[in-house]
Amino acid sequence: MTARLLDLLGIDLPILQAPMAGVSSPAMAIAVSEAGGLGALAAGAGGVEAARAMIGAVRARSNRPFNLNLFVHAPARRDPAREAAWIDRWRPQFAQAGAAPPDRLHEIYTSFARDDAMLAMVLAERPAVVSFHFGLPDAARVAALRAAGIVLLASATSLAEAQAAEAAGMHAVVAQGWEAGGHRGCFDPDAADAQTGTLALVRLLARRIALPVIAAGGIMDGAGIDAVRAAGAGAAQLGTAYIASDESLADAAYRAALLGDAAQHTTMTRVISGRPARCLPNRFTTAGATIAPEEIPAYPVAYDLGKALNAAARTAGQTGFGAQWAGQGAPLARAMPAAVLTRTLAAEIKA
Amino acid sequence: MTARLLDLLGIDLPILQAPMAGVSSPAMAIAVSEAGGLGALAAGAGGVEAARAMIGAVRARSNRPFNLNLFVHAPARRDPAREAAWIDRWRPQFAQAGAAPPDRLHEIYTSFARDDAMLAMVLAERPAVVSFHFGLPDAARVAALRAAGIVLLASATSLAEAQAAEAAGMHAVVAQGWEAGGHRGCFDPDAADAQTGTLALVRLLARRIALPVIAAGGIMDGAGIDAVRAAGAGAAQLGTAYIASDESLADAAYRAALLGDAAQHTTMTRVISGRPARCLPNRFTTAGATIAPEEIPAYPVAYDLGKALNAAARTAGQTGFGAQWAGQGAPLARAMPAAVLTRTLAAEIKA
Numbered sequence: 001m002t003a004r005l006l007d008l009l010g011i012d013l014p015i016l017q018a019p020m021a022g023v024s025s026p027a028m029a030i031a032v033s034e035a036g037g038l039g040a041l042a043a044g045a046g047g048v049e050a051a052r053a054m055i056g057a058v059r060a061r062s063n064r065p066f067n068l069n070l071f072v073h074a075p076a077r078r079d080p081a082r083e084a085a086w087i088d089r090w091r092p093q094f095a096q097a098g099a100a101p102p103d104r105l106h107e108i109y110t111s112f113a114r115d116d117a118m119l120a121m122v123l124a125e126r127p128a129v130v131s132f133h134f135g136l137p138d139a140a141r142v143a144a145l146r147a148a149g150i151v152l153l154a155s156a157t158s159l160a161e162a163q164a165a166e167a168a169g170m171h172a173v174v175a176q177g178w179e180a181g182g183h184r185g186c187f188d189p190d191a192a193d194a195q196t197g198t199l200a201l202v203r204l205l206a207r208r209i210a211l212p213v214i215a216a217g218g219i220m221d222g223a224g225i226d227a228v229r230a231a232g233a234g235a236a237q238l239g240t241a242y243i244a245s246d247e248s249l250a251d252a253a254y255r256a257a258l259l260g261d262a263a264q265h266t267t268m269t270r271v272i273s274g275r276p277a278r279c280l281p282n283r284f285t286t287a288g289a290t291i292a293p294e295e296i297p298a299y300p301v302a303y304d305l306g307k308a309l310n311a312a313a314r315t316a317g318q319t320g321f322g323a324q325w326a327g328q329g330a331p332l333a334r335a336m337p338a339a340v341l342t343r344t345l346a347a348e349i350k351a
Numbered sequence: 352m353t354a355r356l357l358d359l360l361g362i363d364l365p366i367l368q369a370p371m372a373g374v375s376s377p378a379m380a381i382a383v384s385e386a387g388g389l390g391a392l393a394a395g396a397g398g399v400e401a402a403r404a405m406i407g408a409v410r411a412r413s414n415r416p417f418n419l420n421l422f423v424h425a426p427a428r429r430d431p432a433r434e435a436a437w438i439d440r441w442r443p444q445f446a447q448a449g450a451a452p453p454d455r456l457h458e459i460y461t462s463f464a465r466d467d468a469m470l471a472m473v474l475a476e477r478p479a480v481v482s483f484h485f486g487l488p489d490a491a492r493v494a495a496l497r498a499a500g501i502v503l504l505a506s507a508t509s510l511a512e513a514q515a516a517e518a519a520g521m522h523a524v525v526a527q528g529w530e531a532g533g534h535r536g537c538f539d540p541d542a543a544d545a546q547t548g549t550l551a552l553v554r555l556l557a558r559r560i561a562l563p564v565i566a567a568g569g570i571m572d573g574a575g576i577d578a579v580r581a582a583g584a585g586a587a588q589l590g591t592a593y594i595a596s597d598e599s600l601a602d603a604a605y606r607a608a609l610l611g612d613a614a615q616h617t618t619m620t621r622v623i624s625g626r627p628a629r630c631l632p633n634r635f636t637t638a639g640a641t642i643a644p645e646e647i648p649a650y651p652v653a654y655d656l657g658k659a660l661n662a663a664a665r666t667a668g669q670t671g672f673g674a675q676w677a678g679q680g681a682p683l684a685r686a687m688p689a690a691v692l693t694r695t696l697a698a699e700i701k702a
Contacts, residue, residue, distance in 0.1 A: 197550065200569030203569070208682075
């Protein structure tokens with residue numbers, strides 16, 4: 001299974017760097033890809049020009065394959081009353097930071113589901129691999145990308161999502177377990193979530209779908225990679241392992257939290273962005289623990305406020321509102337250059 | 352690590368049958384132990400005489416090692432007002448079954464933490480292995496059991512609990528991941544739960560404690576066993592895999608649910624017993640999904656009502672209130688004799 005997947009992806013090691021919008025960088029992708037893994041660029045949280053620039057930055061220094069990640073969330077269902085109440089709810093925290101909340105919230109990311117400009121850019125640039133999070137593009141988009149020779153991956157948190165990915169023409173599935181840091185890839189964030197752990201999910205998908213499976217969630221070292229491969233995955237995708245790398249965009253506070261006691265207490269929250277995401281605990285997640293999902297605006301509308309609140313707090317020299325995403329493997333994070341980490345992982349792999 | 356653990360437990364295969372009160376049986380324990388694994392008896396939910404009888408039933412047919420499991424929960428903090436409100440809350444469901452709820456609730460299980468009669472019985476019978484769930488006995492009990500030559504295991508859902516087990520003199524730790532079916536072993540059910548998945552937990556404990564680690568949660572076949580061993584466990588404990596075995600006490604409705612679509616939607620609930628436990632979804636868990644933990648009586652007081660409600664419903668020919676515990680591996684459950692399953696698992700193991 002591993003040989004088949006590595007051949008598909010054009011890489012030497014069964015190691016994918018997770019895309020991690022806000023944390024990854026072209027330098028990280030270059031380091032991982034040049035070391036024999038698959039580096040990734042997060043294009044879901046920026047526009048077309050930002051994505052094109054990241055691709056250019058990688059290609060200026062590497063001709064190895066890389067993965068361009070796109071968000072395919074269902075466009076936000078707007079709810080003006082809920083959004084206004086949400087702004088009011090956080091007014092005291094803005095006031096503590098000496099700032100006013102935004103007057104209104106915006107849908108800050110365009111879903112690839114309806115982003116024709118992004119599709120045109122991707123077809124023109126033709127990254128070796130494109131991966132989808134939060135859902136699947138329509139048949140026409142998939143057909144166009146496949147016709148361009150691009151290998152397509154999609155996140156799945158359940159057998160049903162994996163089967164949908166298979167039916168939609170993906171080349172492989174990223175099995176995202178409950179352990180995983182950052183945004184959970186559930187296609188419908190309001191549906192019941194079985195919260196399936198990486199081990200159980202990988203094994204189930206390996207048994208029930210024909211596509212190669214890439215395991216994600218809680219994998220931090222060579223033994224973790226060996227474990228998911230024993231469970232039937234062809235490769236592992238690691239995000240949290242790279243947060244403390246030199247090429248990461250994580251700031252000092254984020255790195256300190258990751259390497260401290262908080263790492264043992266990651267929490268799944270939707271308060272920051274409007275979708276469930278695993279995060280190091282902070283003031284934001286604590287306050288959010290008692291808020292009903294029905295009160296939180298849709299993703300990424302809620303994230304507009306979350307980012308504004310974090311920016312206001314930081315300007316005032318306060319901490320506690322950042323999106324410090326991390327998975328349950330966080331206690332095993334290592335601070336080193338991404339290339340060194342990738343080579344270390346390769347050396348640790350036994351299988 | 353596996354050789355060390357098998358030597359400690361006196362078994363041939365890296366396979367432990369989970370104790371599973373209400374599902375396991377002496378026949379199941381015999382089948383697993385005779386096949387080379389470690390069978391288990393659940394003594395936490397019965398009294399001393401029930402435990403002695405189960406031990407006798409096993410010894411009449413096998414001289415292989417087995418594991419006697421005990422509950423070491425903190426004795427329930429009683430709350431008459433909460434318990435009365437709890438009885439009232441379920442009055443309509445009792446009425447639908449043509450029954451009246453109990454007038455008052457009782458602490459139906461005695462914790463081994465204060466059960467001197469159970470200690471005396473265990474010291475007299477001397478099972479090869481004793482395992483603890485929900486906590487650890489005090490130093491005097493541990494010393495007495497160790498002096499009797501009994502190998503001691505304890506469940507841990509976090510590094511802190513595993514470190515406590517190590518400090519208390521356990522011989523090995525059962526790393527119970529979020530995937531696991533039945534009651535979560537958290538020492539304090541009211542403390543924040545990091546919900547750590549099996550893969551992340553096993554790897555963390557393998558890296559941070561010196562004791563052998565037994566992995567539990569989501570393991571259903573030889574590849575699952577290989578996976579957790581690659582992650583650093585010496586053996587795997589399987590519960591859900593044995594629910595559909597011939598020797599299981601699971602009734603027909605439970606088996607049908609386990610082998611149906613519900614298997615993909617297990618849910619963690621504390622409504623049935625007062626402590627978080629992973630269960631197949633049913634009327635009880637659905638109703639419980641909107642109930643705040645503060646409203647639920649302490650374990651095992653709430654379980655007194657849960658068992659009464661299930662009994663009343665069954666008497667009326669209704670279903671939906673049973674404690675149909677199952678882990679996230681449930682979709683891979685197989686119906687076969689426990690000995691055949693154990694031998695099949697052994698044949699599937701590659702490592």
